[in-house]
Amino acid sequence: MENSNQECKKDSIIEVVKLTKQYENDGVVTPVLHNINFEIPKGQFVAIMGPSGSGKSTLMHILGFLDTLTTGVYQFEDKDVSKMDDNALARLRGEKVGFVFQAFNLLPKASVLENVKLPLLYSDVPAREWDKMALQAIEAVGLSHRVNNLSNQLSGGEKQRVAIARSLIRKPSIIFADEPTGNLDSKSGIQIMEILQKLNLEQCVTIILVTHETYTAEHAERVLRIRDGVIVSDEKVKNRRIANDGEMLK
Numbered sequence: 001m002e003n004s005n006q007e008c009k010k011d012s013i014i015e016v017v018k019l020t021k022q023y024e025n026d027g028v029v030t031p032v033l034h035n036i037n038f039e040i041p042k043g044q045f046v047a048i049m050g051p052s053g054s055g056k057s058t059l060m061h062i063l064g065f066l067d068t069l070t071t072g073v074y075q076f077e078d079k080d081v082s083k084m085d086d087n088a089l090a091r092l093r094g095e096k097v098g099f100v101f102q103a104f105n106l107l108p109k110a111s112v113l114e115n116v117k118l119p120l121l122y123s124d125v126p127a128r129e130w131d132k133m134a135l136q137a138i139e140a141v142g143l144s145h146r147v148n149n150l151s152n153q154l155s156g157g158e159k160q161r162v163a164i165a166r167s168l169i170r171k172p173s174i175i176f177a178d179e180p181t182g183n184l185d186s187k188s189g190i191q192i193m194e195i196l197q198k199l200n201l202e203q204c205v206t207i208i209l210v211t212h213e214t215y216t217a218e219h220a221e222r223v224l225r226i227r228d229g230v231i232v233s234d235e236k237v238k239n240r241r242i243a244n245d246g247e248m249l250k
Helices: 006-010 056-063 086-096 112-122 127-140 156-168 186-203
Strands: 012-025 028-041 045-049 071-076 097-101 174-178 206-211 222-227 230-236
Touching (some): 012 056, 045 056, 056 174, 086 097, 112 156, 156 174, 186 206
Parallel strands (some): 174 206
Antiparallel strands (some): 012 028, 012 071
């Protein structure tokens, strides 16, 4: 199975230069990220790996506009995010970014369709288009037969599929997946990675995966390893695992 999204990789979607992050509480400064530098082309599938406390989740939050850097430059689609105010960041986050979290974050007594439509409540998309967009996203993750089920009637793997569909509904440029298989058994985890990988290979969606699981990271094409707030390695995955057929992509 060949990677079919090379054409979209001509431009970068993310570039960070000398990025640092520190928190201050009652005059106590806690540095978290130190002099981070990398670039991510559009359509790339990148895994960020590191032990607990390494700074990987903080980095993801900054890249996903959930937090701000302290010093340095962050460019997203050639826009300098470092200088944007909270309102501009919120707009960018709503229009360009999808999130998938370990805890699913679904409304338990809402249907699959209702959960997937949630991001549209804060958009300018006309309400008459919501159902159509949600159904397309649900179909993309193979859950059309569960549209009217409540989310608390679903398995863990199905809940994560709903979360992925929800992240897709506004057709984001990039999806951030934070430990998306952490609450799943290995079989369900592989299925989730298959869906993410298919979105990357077939639809050129940029994926940034935060994980501590090697088998999960093998589905990416590049791995950034972070330790003590520093990028210690940035390598291409030598034997990329293709989830839907078990092959390895060299």
